[in-house]
Amino acid sequence: MRSQLRVSDLKKREYTVSRLMNVKIPAYVSDAIEKVAADLGASKTEVVVALLNEGLDAATSALKSWTPPKAGTRTRSCAVPGCKRAHVAKGYCGNHYQAARRAGSVA
Ligand SMILES: [Zn+2]
Numbered sequence: 001m002r003s004q005l006r007v008s009d010l011k012k013r014e015y016t017v018s019r020l021m022n023v024k025i026p027a028y029v030s031d032a033i034e035k036v037a038a039d040l041g042a043s044k045t046e047v048v049v050a051l052l053n054e055g056l057d058a059a060t061s062a063l064k065s066w067t068p069p070k071a072g073t074r075t076r077s078c079a080v081p082g083c084k085r086a087h088v089a090k091g092y093c094g095n096h097y098q099a100a101r102r103a104g105s106v107a
Pocket residue numbers: 078079080083084085092093094095096
């Protein structure tokens with residue numbers, strides 16, 4: 001299966017579903033991919049897919065112990081000294097943002 005493709009597998013391969021993904025890459029990267037493809041007797045697409053798979057494996061492994069911050073966790077608070085309410089907009093809590101808007105200091 002193509003999604004499991006690795007650089008070392010480029011000689012024995014089979015394909016399933018594919019999707020077009022158009023991306024711009026620097027010319028030197030394209031040249032390097034072309035050289036690797038020629039050296040391995042593979043297509044540039046195969047080399048790119050193999051490298052992406054290895055990169056994704058590395059990223060997955062690197063992120064294994066990472067957990068995203070909980071949604072709705074607010075660490076930023078209102079910019080007005082002494083105000084402990086959570087930030088809502090333009091550096092202020094809801095009350096101070098509305099006050100600043102009425103006073104015309106916030107657009
Ligand atoms: Zn406030």
